[in-house]
Amino acid sequence: MTPLPPGSRLATWVLGLFGWKIQGRSLPARQGVVMVYPHTSNWDFPIGLLSKWSMGFQLKFWAKDSLFKLPLFGHWMKAVGGVPVNRRAANGLVGDTVAQMQKARERGEQFWLIVAPEGTRSYTDSWKSGAYWVAVQAQVPVAVTAFDYATRTVVFTEFVELSGDPDRDFALFAQVLQGRQGKHPDQASPIRLRR
Numbered sequence: 461m462t463p464l465p466p467g468s469r470l471a472t473w474v475l476g477l478f479g480w481k482i483q484g485r486s487l488p489a490r491q492g493v494v495m496v497y498p499h500t501s502n503w504d505f506p507i508g509l510l511s512k513w514s515m516g517f518q519l520k521f522w523a524k525d526s527l528f529k530l531p532l533f534g535h536w537m538k539a540v541g542g543v544p545v546n547r548r549a550a551n552g553l554v555g556d557t558v559a560q561m562q563k564a565r566e567r568g569e570q571f572w573l574i575v576a577p578e579g580t581r582s583y584t585d586s587w588k589s590g591a592y593w594v595a596v597q598a599q600v601p602v603a604v605t606a607f608d609y610a611t612r613t614v615v616f617t618e619f620v621e622l623s624g625d626p627d628r629d630f631a632l633f634a635q636v637l638q639g640r641q642g643k644h645p646d647q648a649s650p651i652r653l654r655r
Contacts, residue, residue, distance in 0.1 A: 471513035484617035499576035500642035586654040606640035
């Protein structure tokens with residue numbers, strides 16, 4: 461077992477100070493996609509960041525490329541795992557991310573992308589499709605993860621190999637996430653793919 465990096469115990473302590481715990485602590489592969497649901501509060505980001513540090517994972521997340529151009533903040537974004545999103549990329553966001561994962565695979569590097577597939581803290585009628593298609597095209601597992609405010613638990617235990625059939629895969633996501641509650645339950649989006 462790989463030792464946890466410095467700061468892991470501190471992050472775990474801070475989470476515990478606020479009553480949060482983590483269920484699950486390992487990744488099944490070098491590359492994959494972490495889909496976090498439900499995303500209903502600004503508190504999700506610090507809880508997610510502390511959880512990432514607590515578990516010692518080098519998770520990456522999409523962020524607007526303009527944020528990386530800001531002095532100091534851009535460097536901090538890269539340091540905590542931010543990946544600039546260039547919506548004008550020739551291959552598109554999905555193709556660009558799949559290519560980055562492939563390069564990481566060739567170098568034997570870890571590349572786990574963490575995404576809130578709703579794309580917003582507000583209610584929407586479906587999930588955005590980008591992260592799903594990244595996982596399908598890169599042929600990597602999905603960690604179906606929940607910030608469950610009802611139990612103050614980050615649930616990181618279910619890993620899914622996708623079939624490529626959105627109806628089948630999203631039915632499985634819904635089963636895994638059943639009963640998980642965001643900070644603002646009325647803002648949680650239905651677990652279905654935007655078409």
